[in-house]
Amino acid sequence: MEQPHRHLGVDIGLSGLIKWICYPPVNSEAAGLEVVRSCAGQFEGRFAVQLLRDCLVLLDSPLSSREIDALWLAGTFRAFDLERLGIDGRVWLRRVAEVCAERIRRDDPSFTPVAAATAVPGPVREKVLDEIGSAGPALEQATADHAYHPIDGVVPALRRAAEVDADLGFRLLLRALKGYFVPISEARYERFLALGDELGLGEDVVDDRDFNVWSDLVD
Template structure:
């Protein structure tokens, strides 16, 4: 049975022409390489200020979703490490995942209050459309073996637990879980088929995401793969 299309989407500032929120920050923080927590926080401040501060709203929203979820600090770290390909390595720097998200959230709150001094952070509504949530779960499961092979068995940057952490993120919020799945696939350059790529575009549309969020030219698409 067809499910209702979720547009218009309740989340503000989603169409910025780039990846948004936490998944966007994960992409940007890698280039150029950032090697200290202080430098990482500088990137966060710069990101929160992008688009006249509009990016801060989505980044704060994502942080509050994860901070309000049952995900452990380690699961949050794994999701971050997968998307960044350990380029900004919370583990090596000794930064707790939940502490890191709280620092990001504080920076975003400060930036939003520059324009709206009365702003009070509050958890945003998450994506609860069950058909969309199940579609995100299905994509995590179907690409899971390839993602597990690419991450846990990587020669230089091995990382365990990516697929279970993505499942947990999608349980907390399908939208964020989907974007973190894409970042993990891009971070570890996991080969995907053209059919899978087309499904991602369609699922992104169902979630109200701009095509720029799904396809930022970082995918590893193989025309001869089938799934």
């Protein structure tokens, strides 16, 4: 599957869906799938291609359902709570992938989903893993110790995702930091912009005005 256009002016793929499914919150699987259908149809179906790619990357990976749950819940701040709804993380991604494939077949009836090979250079992947490591303590505290919406294992799951696909791992890191409104420094914010550029992401993917940037914070 070819990489789709990555400069749509919004967050893309799975990280984009995670953002959009939160506002307004949805409280059933059926309502969640309606949001997926709406997202898949954006930009004349180009959003569906990227979203399907992200789903297939994780479905083809060794990440467990619990790890996928943690990534999803962190990004959504449990606004669409797979655990509460009793939806297995891998099952959910398969259903999202089916919706995307259906949308793509409207334009290409012969389309067959195939997991895309990842092609992020090793040094860039290491930079993503370094950012996960350095942001890890604050993110782990924000997620695991949250009074109302606790989640365990977010940082290890992010590392595993980034090892499989640094581009997706990076976008899921950003969504988790934004979802739990974790404070970051201006220096980290600038590093995120630079990393996004190295990954070929549009600036709107990295900075959608959801960050909690502190000018006097050092991290």
